[in-house]
Amino acid sequence: MGVTCVSQVPVAEGKSVQQTVEMLNRKLEQLGAVKQGNFCVDCETYHAGAIGNPGQPPKFLYVMHNSEAPLSCFALFENGPCLVADPNFDVLMIKLKSYFQNAKSNKVESRGARYQYCDFLVKVGTATMASSARGITVEVEYCPCVTANDCWNLLMEFMQSFLPSHVPGVPSVFGVKTDGVYSPSDTMAQYLELFSKLRKQQAATGSGMR
């Protein structure tokens, strides 16, 4: 997987989530991007309830899936280690259900179209939680490069061409990389950060209008 930037795009003034997503998709098509199927990134929350550590705050374990890596399962702790495993990890979480409870109502997923533009992959998704749209996610990947700091400027320039006013800053994961090589778990960490923000927000509104 190439260096990827995941960011949230605010809903356009006076428009709904769906309309804003359609606007972005049209802009990408005008640029010359070609739609290639759909994508889905989801995140489930597990609550470490019955672990005998009374002094500590409860831990949340996030189990995520990315359609771009269909045979993988990602498990993360916020600001903690990330595990990349095969889909049987979901089966293991079922076995662990008396230690880690699945907070089903906290499941967030982002679905949308997947566009390819030369060496870039752009995915514009609607993030939903409990079937209500909470926001818009945009994932931009520059496939040929795996060194985060080498292509940030190029990524930013490309994002400016279709997200003129909402170009995000450097993702925090770029800063903590010891060897500078980008990996799919960094993308999942970015999605987790975004989903956590969305969970805390109220349902998505564009200046008060649904």
Place this chain on the structure above:
Amino acid sequence: MEAPPVTAMPVTGGSIHMMEYLLQGSVLDQALESLLHRLRGLCDNMEPESFVDHEMVFLLKGQQGSPFILRARHSLDRPAVPWHLRYLGQPEVGDKSRHALVRNCVDVSASHSLHDFLLEMGFRMDHEFVAKGHIFRKGALKVVVFKLFRILLPGNTENTEPLSLSYLVELSVLAPAGQDTVSDDMRNFAEQLKPLVHLDKIDPKRLM
């Protein structure tokens, strides 16, 4: 670049009900070569693989009585290969005439951050060991002949000493639940290894 298929990945019956069928035995060091020779003849025609693995057994203590056990294993001679996480359930108490030990088994391949991740989840390492040996296959049957080594200093896999003067032999098959013909095939194979090694169903509870 074709998009990978977007499917909801429901956890269906298949992988949650995989069972491990197991027979175990042992041979003294002196008898190893003849056993390997016999296995080379009986098993699939491929170069028998040797391995050096480091296994750590982790426990998660909850409010229930018995802790949850997970086994994390990684290769010491092929460091780039993913780690292997294994959950083994309680042996099925069923048909006494069934020839092998049967227990639920969940196998997960994982990245190299597994050790730190398990600690973050709340698991604590109970014990660890190094296993060195050979692996053979015959169709779905897997035969592993290995020696266990005790690790003298925690975390130091260079400094080990053998646990015994023998090799452990394990014959196992991973199959979906309900396939009882598997244990018959295993028994037939085990017969061919007699008298070099006697493979039996060993009840782990009897050893506690």
